[in-house]
Amino acid sequence: MAKRQPKVFVNIPVPLTSIIKQPISIPPNTSILDARDILIRHRIGRLVVEFNKKPVGIVTEKDIAKSISIFSGKPIAKILIRDIMSKNLVTLQPEASIYDCAKLMQKNGISSIVIKNSKGKLVGVVTKTDLVSTFLIQSTATLPISKIMTKKVITVSPNDSIFEVESVLLNNQIRRVVVAKNKIPLGMITFRDFVPAKTFDLHKEFTVPQERSEIFWNPQLNEFNANKLSYLLTFSAKDIMTPNPFFVSPNDVVYTAAIIMIRHEISGLPVVRGKKIVGIVTKSDIVNVIASKGKL
Template identity: 25%
Template sequence: MGIVREPIIVRPHDSLLHTIKIMTMEYVPKLIVGDENGNPLGVVTQKDVLKFISKMGSRELDSVYVSEVMRKDIVTVTSDIEPLEAAQILIEKKQPMLIVTSDSGRILGMIIKSDLSQYYGSLIRGIQKISEYMSKNPIIINENSSMHEALNLILSNDISRLIVVSDGKIVGTITTTDLLYLAPVLKMKEVNVKVKEVMTPTIVIVDEYEDLNYAARLMANRKVKGLPVVGVSGELKGILTTTDIVRALTDEKIRKYLLELKLYTTTF
């Protein structure tokens, strides 16, 4: 599969409201900010938007420019970049995406972690276990907590999702996507919306000793970016995200596995 997807571009003088509509309607967590000539200026993520909303006070969403919210520390690559190299750059430079550009610097596409996770699921199996790469001690929130508590936890811990529990059992997840749908009311502290009213009910969990390939394929098929991980007795052990799978791609064992796979397939 190809790891470069079509870019979705907003302009620096587009409104934050316009950006939120694109993110929610197109179901994309990250956008490229480009100028009128197609040159990249920055990127804007759901977390960037939520962080800004939490501090914007009484301003209206349609009065905020994308240029006020975007991050400028972008990394550009060429379209012939190898998946493992892309994974290495994303992890080492802690980037939300890579912008693919032409020789003249124009935007051609973008590479995000979901695509690399899908790449992993399509080719690599039997090498790594979920337990090796999951994030342990995941942050949880009770279903009766408020959406503002969820927002504060997500922003203060620099994560994209929380596991929602009720009486010690996993009942769902709440993500930056879920919160973004409530963007117009997030800045209204007096509005009391409970987590259980906006969370995504979790019907998919994975066992810590499953093959990482299984989780990567499950994420791709269900179009999710994180899965709760449980132990043999069903107890919560961790959370696995597309970031964890991209990190797994940087393991030298994967490079050797793909090289052997290439040699084997070309021989026959």
């Protein structure tokens, strides 16, 4: 007899219109420095780029961090948002469901959906955080984290250079990385940690454009390059990580992880057994549960 799957959701419909948020929007000719300041001031991860009241792009913390290497020969002050924004917007109309929204996020590997009306005008935005909040309404709290966590965890050492860390994020196409020693999590680093002004200054002061580009896009920093660019290693993961991360156990329920993420405004949690990391659970994992309507 097949093992009966636990019931993940209670039957409480949540209309998409109830979670749409009014985003902070900027025009395409905004400078990257002004956009960075807005992200930091409001503690948000993205800005909608708007022209004539219509959404024409979106820019995230990752886009801003990544732009330092892409435009390495151009002064940062002269980089405009139109140069780095994502123009291929994934959108829905307000009449869609939260499941439609979750499926689009899952399919496109994105963290937000732009909502516009039938005339193409900007209505708002729905983020993974908004969907995780709906999970709290619908969840029956019976789903263990072990069922949805990612078991293969990519980590960095506290002494890895910030350039190695960013290379790990970009080359593995992940949004966060655990800083660990002997498999014990010590901190977390996300693209948000590369956005503050001090990181811009580090990139400008301690690298030349060609070397900076090399280290970003090299999947592995070999010993020769590490020696050649040893002066880059002055600043390390421990200097920018968020220390003492919140964590959960594989046996905790997903509801618990969702509560911690919402309450502390974080997007991922190390999963720890006996102090050692055995997985990671993120908002994306919870969105995937919503996309499947709880049918694992």
